[in-house]
Amino acid sequence: MPAETTARVIDGKAFAAKIRGRVAEHVARLKAEHGITPGLAVVLVGEDPASSVYVRSKGKQTLEAGMNSFEHKLPPETSEEELLALVARLNADPAVHGILVQLPLPKHLNSDLVINSIDPAKDVDGFHISNVGLLGTGQKAMVPCTPLGCLLLLRDLHGSLSGMNAVVIGRSNIVGKPMAQLLLGDSATVTIAHSRTKDLPEVVRRADIVVAAVGRPEMIQGDWIRPGATVIDVGINRTAGPNGKDVLVGDVDYASAAQVAGAITPVPGGVGPMTIACLLANTVTACCRANGLPEPEGLAA
Ligand SMILES: NC(=O)C1=CN([C@@H]2O[C@H](COP(=O)(O)OP(=O)(O)OC[C@H]3O[C@@H](n4cnc5c(N)ncnc54)[C@H](OP(=O)(O)O)[C@@H]3O)[C@@H](O)[C@H]2O)C=CC1
Ligand SMILES: Nc1nc(=O)c2c([nH]1)NC[C@@H]1CN(c3ccc(C(=O)N[C@@H](CCC(=O)O)C(=O)O)cc3)C=[N+]21
Numbered sequence: 001m002p003a004e005t006t007a008r009v010i011d012g013k014a015f016a017a018k019i020r021g022r023v024a025e026h027v028a029r030l031k032a033e034h035g036i037t038p039g040l041a042v043v044l045v046g047e048d049p050a051s052s053v054y055v056r057s058k059g060k061q062t063l064e065a066g067m068n069s070f071e072h073k074l075p076p077e078t079s080e081e082e083l084l085a086l087v088a089r090l091n092a093d094p095a096v097h098g099i100l101v102q103l104p105l106p107k108h109l110n111s112d113l114v115i116n117s118i119d120p121a122k123d124v125d126g127f128h129i130s131n132v133g134l135l136g137t138g139q140k141a142m143v144p145c146t147p148l149g150c151l152l153l154l155r156d157l158h159g160s161l162s163g164m165n166a167v168v169i170g171r172s173n174i175v176g177k178p179m180a181q182l183l184l185g186d187s188a189t190v191t192i193a194h195s196r197t198k199d200l201p202e203v204v205r206r207a208d209i210v211v212a213a214v215g216r217p218e219m220i221q222g223d224w225i226r227p228g229a230t231v232i233d234v235g236i237n238r239t240a241g242p243n244g245k246d247v248l249v250g251d252v253d254y255a256s257a258a259q260v261a262g263a264i265t266p267v268p269g270g271v272g273p274m275t276i277a278c279l280l281a282n283t284v285t286a287c288c289r290a291n292g293l294p295e296p297e298g299l300a301a
């Protein structure tokens with residue numbers, strides 16, 4: 001039986017829908033006043049079924065926001081040369097304001113090389129070394145969508161994060177490290193934990209804010225959580241459910257954590273939808289910057 005929930009459940013799905021609504025309004029204005037339609041190109045190499053699901057859902061939500069969606073599905077044996085040539089074409093295409101190359105790429109492709117070949121101004125994932133450097137030095141950057149989504153949820157809940165103790169579990173380039181930078185930018189006191197961290201439960205117990213991005217199903221336990229803390233669960237883990245069907249679970253043991261936390265994001269319906277909403281927001285932001293027009297407010301770091 002599920003335990004009684006005492007934490008406030010953070011509705012990422014509803015918040016993401018609100019952001020997409022604001023994105024759609026901004027897009028409508030760009031079209032009406034300037035004749036510009038923001039465009040997002042998504043590149044998928046190979047046939048990973050989970051990636052295909054995300055790419056489909058990104059395309060659908062891009063169109064629903066009134067933007068153009070360009071999907072490029074390449075076979076798994078695509079060469080680096082071919083992929084770099086496609087990115088170069090998208091860089092040069094004035095109808096494309098945002099470019100996302102779905103990760104992970106097949107092993108024979110160097111993802112650093114490919115990501116760094118994207119025009120930083122069109123790098124809506126914020127993974128280009130130039131955007132990483134801009135974020136790290138507090139300059140205007142394209143900010144990675146998942147950490148940006150987490151930050152917007154935290155700001156909505158807490159207003160100011162100043163002086164709060166934040167523990168980020170995970171140090172990947174796509175989630176953990178940029179998340180830590182954003183929290184630091186909002187004046188939280190930030191700890192980054194990883195697989196070599198000693199006594200992780202004790203480190204997590206100090207946190208007013210826990211961001212879990214480990215990729216290990218239900219690893220973070222309720223008795224690691226400081227009573228009243230805010231728990232942001234980035235994890236998306238597909239595990240076999242009781243009837244053979246896949247179920248999604250996060251990196252946090254939701255049942256136990258929800259009894260202790262003050263607020264917690266569910267999986268699904270938490271961070272995931274925010275990621276896509278921020279991708280759309282970043283695309284509009286990139287389009288506005290490219291055309292010297294005012295950006296949507298409150299949707300960037
Ligand atoms: N909701 C969304 O939109 C998104 C969700 N995700 C999900 O978020 C999760 C993390 O993704 P990502 O950052 O790409 O994953 P990575 O595998 O790239 O990074 C995982 C991090 O967790 C750390 N880690 C692994 N095991 C432990 C452990 N036992 N104790 C402490 N730390 C540990 C690793 O440490 P070390 O560096 O020492 O190896 C590493 O830094 C995944 O579940 C992924 O599916 C990812 C992107 C978007
Ligand atoms: N270049 C690149 N950029 C990414 O942003 C990127 C990527 N590669 N590779 C894969 C990860 C993963 N990711 C997710 C996006 C949306 C949901 C999402 O919408 N999740 C729904 C559920 C979806 C489902 O049911 O499968 C939810 O949590 O409610 C999840 C995960 C983006 N990623």
Ligand SMILES: [Mg+2]
Pocket residue numbers: 218253
């Ligand atoms: Mg358990």
